[in-house]
Amino acid sequence: MKNYFLFLVLIFLFSCSKETSNIKNDSIATTYYKKAKKLSGDSAYYYYNLAKNAYLDIKDSSGVGRSLVNMAIIQQENGDYYGGIETSLEGNRYLKNVNDTIVRATLGSSYNNMGISSSYLYDYENAIKFYTEALKYAKTPADITLYQNNLGDALVSLKEYKAAEQNFILALKTEDKLNYARALNNLARARYSENPKYNPLPEFYTALKIREENDDLLGQNSSYATLSNYFLDKNNKEKALEYAKKMLTVSRQKNSKEDQAQALQKIVYLDKENYPQYFKEFQILNDSLQISKSRAKNQFAVVRYDVEQKNAENQRLKANSAEKDNYILRQYFILTILVFLIIFIIILYRKRQIRLKQEKELEIKNTQLKISKKVHDVVANGIYQVMTKIENQEYFDKVKALDELEFVYEKSRDISYEKSDASTEExxxxxxxxxxxxxxxxxxxxxxxxxxxxxxxxxxxxxxxxxxxxxxxxxxxxxxxxxxxxxxxxxxxxxxxxxxxxxxxxxxxxxxxxxxxxxxxxxxxxxxxxxxxxxxxxxxxxxxxxxxxxxxx
Incomplete structure (x- = not known):
């Protein structure tokens, strides 16, 4: 009877210890998640990853899903589009309680994020599917308007103008001025694309005025790009150049390298007198963007790997601490034997995990070295060759230079897709x-x-x-x-x-x-x-x- 009572006490203490541990882990997960929301880029990604692991420990699937979706959005914003889609899909698997308001909103953000990534990858058919799914989970007027606008943009890209116009018309019902301006600009652009005789300028200028009055730099940038494209289509190069330069000014204000590159590309084509100055700026900016995008895929993989390593170490420390806390309770010989047996099994398991981890680390290092060598041999040497030609030629043939740069870009894209040079040679x-x-x-x-x-x-x-x-x-x-x-x-x-x-x-x-x-x-x-x-x-x-x-x- 005495032994039975002690056994019940052990079970009770273990249950209390586990419950206390869960409460502690929940607090840690929440702390990580809140800290991540205050940060951006790599730092935010790092803490969302820590929050994800902490939520996994307490089996909070909603917390895991929310953390992963936020990580996916950061990947997309930094140019890692394939990685962003993969992480969103992983997050969706944890968002099972669709009746929960937070879960539904997170699913909407996840599908919208996959739609944006697909659009950047020119996969508009999948983008339309993802935006349509996002609308199923949207509840707030702001989310509905955002997803309708995004869906309309994808439909315009596939020249499905009528369907696009229906979405933009629905988006116009918003009470938010900036969302209204975006929908109005998009609707006019869709109607003009469908019918070149249609005059979209009144809507374009109205949308631009709203954006300027509300100091919406991102929206202004979109309006200037739209107007520049319109006047270029109408063969009014002077007006097209004027709005392209306005676009460049605004994109510099908000430090958007992507938009700067688009603006410079237009200006290089339109401003023949100052072509060398703008082309040089475009070249430097474009090189920087390509390098940033190439790094994006690996940079987030490294962050996740680092967090997983630290998480494994924390788990090991927790296990050791638990062993020390419960050691006094193991006073009977049979329990001691069982404890030692468990410890022996854990040691064998950890040795195997360490061996597997070391093998994985070696594999990752070899892969990184191989990719680094390819980048140096193909991209760096290719760009240097083009730079040398430009430096040594009295007459600068921009078309030839762009063609050669595009060839280097094609080769760098091959590397990003991990195509084997050896197989090509055979x-x-x-x-x-x-x-x-x-x-x-x-x-x-x-x-x-x-x-x-x-x-x-x-x-x-x-x-x-x-x-x-x-x-x-x-x-x-x-x-x-x-x-x-x-x-x-x-x-x-x-x-x-x-x-x-x-x-x-x-x-x-x-x-x-x-x-x-x-x-x-x-x-x-x-x-x-x-x-x-x-x-x-x-x-x-x-x-x-x-x-x-x-x-x-």
């Missing part, structure tokens, strides 16, 4: 050509290839292959920038010791007198370097045809 040249042409295929452009088989390129020198690869890329880049084509085709054929490439598209074509101003002068130079010939057929009714021929050896 591919036949015909596969490389097919992949290059296929990479320009998207929702608005279809690409077709005929005759590009492995035998076509037999005995063709590597240098010639490299030049042909660059020529095809330059043709595709020129098509995307200037032609507005929806269909592009390449036909390859080999006649004895000569290879012929026939290119055609259904774009606006290129007049003969401006042919070499569209980034194709280097194409002609490359053809001459391999003793080939190129013929531009600019007299066809629509589109462009180019015939290229060159000797095999």
């Amino acid at each position: 591919k036949y040249f015909s596969e490389k050509v097919s992949e290059l042409i296929g990479s320009f295929k998207n929702e608005s452009v279809n690409t077709y290839i005929a005759g590009n088989d492995k035998n076509l390129w037999e005995n063709v020198r590597e240098k010639t292959q490299d030049e042909i690869y660059q020529i095809i890329r330059e043709l595709l880049v020129n098509m995307r920038k200037h032609s507005g084509a929806s269909t592009v085709s390449f036909r390859f054929e080999r006649i004895q010791d000569e290879i012929r490439i026939n290119y055609s598209d259904n774009g606006i074509g290129i007049p003969g007198d401006v042919l070499y101003k569209n980034g194709l002068s280097s194409t002609v130079s490359r053809i001459e370097a391999i003793r080939g010939a190129i013929i531009f057929d600019t007299k066809i009714e629509k589109g462009l045809k180019i015939n290229i021929s060159f000797p095999v050896s």
Whole structure:
């Protein structure tokens, strides 16, 4: 009876200890969460991660979900769009009680965040799905208006103007002046996109006036961008430049590098007299943005890894403390044996965890070194090469420089997607050509290839292959920038010791007198370097045809 009573006392003390521990952990989780809300960027992300782990300890699924959604929003705001979507999806799995007001609001924010990330990734179909889901959970007028505006923007991007207009009209019902201005500006833009004869200027100016009166810098920036695009479309370059410069001024005030880059891109195109000054500023800013986005994915992974390590250490310390607190209660021999047995099992488990952790750390370090080397070899060397050419050329060919920078960007994007260089080197040249042409295929452009088989390129020198690869890329880049084509085709054929490439598209074509101003002068130079010939057929009714021929050896 005495032993039984002691056993009940042990159970009671253990239960009290566990309840006290849960209360303490709840307080810790709340403290971390509140601290994160006062911070921003990496710091906020760090404390939301700590809060998530603390909520996991007390099995508070709502707290875990809210912490993860806030982490996802920070990732999205810093350019880690894929990571932001993944973290939002992880957070949604913990937000199960949809009848809870806070849970519903958090789910709305989560789906909206995934919609924004998808829009930045040009995945507008998924963006529409996410914004539609967000509206199901929206309760406050501000949230409803925000999600309707976002949904409308995505629909405009897919040219579904009627559906977009319906959302903007609903958003106009808001009592908030700034939300009303945004909806009005968007509605006018959608109507003009659907009908070029429609005059959107009264709405554009009304929205701008509201934003200026309320000192809404972000909204002003949007209005200036819209007006600049409108006047550029109307071929009024003077007005387009005026609003682009206003956009640049406001984006500098609110320190928005993305908006500054957009404004500078417009100004570089419109202000020919001051082109070098603005282009240099754009180049520096764009490089900074690309580097920041490249770092975003790894930076948040490192923060999460660091927090997990500290959390594991805290768990170990808690376990040791619990052992010391309960040691006096283990006075009977059988209980002591059981305790030692448990400790032995824990030690074995921890040794295994430490070994697995060390292996994971080594794997992460090797991956980071590999990526670092790729960034140095591909991106840094590529940019340095372009800078050297610009520095040493008396005449600065901006189109050629932009094309080369875009090639470096394409390579850096390959690294971000973790494509293996080794696998690329093992591919036949015909596969490389097919992949290059296929990479320009998207929702608005279809690409077709005929005759590009492995035998076509037999005995063709590597240098010639490299030049042909660059020529095809330059043709595709020129098509995307200037032609507005929806269909592009390449036909390859080999006649004895000569290879012929026939290119055609259904774009606006290129007049003969401006042919070499569209980034194709280097194409002609490359053809001459391999003793080939190129013929531009600019007299066809629509589109462009180019015939290229060159000797095999």
